Amino acid sequence: MYLTLICSIVISTEQSSHALEIQSATPTTYIKIDQYVSEANQASDDLDVPKANLKVSSTNSSETTNFRSTSPTLIQASGSVQFFNTLPGKWLYWSTNYMVGPAIITICILFNIINIVVFLAVGLRDGASVIFLGLSISDMLYCSFSLINRILRSLASILGVQKCACVAIPLTFRKFFTFRKSVWTIILIYVCTLLYYLPHMTNTYLGIRLDPQFNRTRLMVRSINFELAGVLFEVSKAVNRIFIPFVAEVILIVCVTIMTYKLRQSATIRHSMTSTAIQVDKSVGEEKEENTDIAPGSKLNIRELKVIQSVNMICVLFIIGTAPRCIIEGCDLALKEFGDHVTLYYFLSGMQDLFVALSIAANIIVYYRYNTKHRVTFRTLCFVQNEAVEGKRRVDYRSYN
DSSP states (O other): OOTTOOOOOOOOEETTEEEEEEEESSHHHHHHHHHHHHHHHHTGGGOOSOOEEEEEEETTOOOEEEEEEOOGGGOOOOSSOGGGGSHHHHHHHHHIIIIIHHHHHHHHHHHHHHHHHHHHHHOOOSHHHHHHHHHHHHHHHHTTOTTHHHHHHHHHHHHHHHHHHHHHSTTTHHHHSOHHHHHHHHHHHHHHHHHHHHHHHHTEEEEEEEETTTTEEEEEEEESOHHHHHHHHHHHHHIIIIIHHHHHHHHHHHHHHHHHHHHHHHHHHHHHHHHHHHHHTGGGOHHHHHHHIIIIIIHHHHHHHHHHHHHHHHHHHHHHHHHHHHHHHHHHHHHTTTTTOHHHHHHHHHHHHHHHHHHHHTHHHHHHHHOHHHHHHHHHHTTHHHHHHHHHHHHHHHHHO
């Protein structure tokens, strides 16, 4: 709009306000900017954005005018993030957030719908199946709602604790993690998450307000009580950015470590017991010795290896997907959204969301690879198993004739 405007924008922090200096090429442009900001100042009470000190000077006049601006879009970050202001940087930012991201999210939704259908077809006979079903539902909803992220972290933590207890205390495991308790645990997590967000929902409404980015009024979300909104924001920031992410990461890492150690320890004990039994039973014959060595030893090792790999892969994928968020949020709390590097903060946040989406999409590969019931049911639903059985029957019929 202002083709003759030559901007040199300098940002300096002074008592939580920004000083913005704009040098205008002509007095006409200066007057237009002044009129625009004056109109925006009239609606400052309806805007919930931090204000900035603007200093506008004309090249044809030595006069300098200071005024308060309510438009955060006039402020652009300076520093070492100039790459995102260039054409390649803008293309990378927009392609990551508006092209690659939606495509991956769509794939995640489709994969988790398949997981939900497969787990329902297999049947919910134990607590692990219920947890996997709840995890698939929360993964699918995570792509659309941010509050499901808290449910996702809670379910992943419970899954890690459940599998860890299955290995660490195998004799009393079924008493603690029954089917009924697993169902009530998932319901409790969903209810607590909704109750956690209930104050945020009841303190907001849709109202008419001025959008400074487009300089027009529109229907937007507003707060009823701004003081309560500030308190809720601080509480949610502490819970969402510190408590839930870091606690979930610590629980999963501890559970994976204990589970791996216990499984390897039990495998070593069983292997030593099998070897002892073989040495004692030498008088029976060589054929008996070979069968004893293959049957107990190999099957136990394969089963334990699959348990270690499946549970560890699910937990590791979750850790890989959420660990960048913990790092970013920690830097955000320390540097207040990376200081002047706001664009870099948004870009890294978008990349972290892609990491989470990729880890969610990879869950179906883990289920298919290490869960026999999931693999058989999936192939049956996709008519792969039926075709294989039918082909085998045709071969047997031809050989019989």
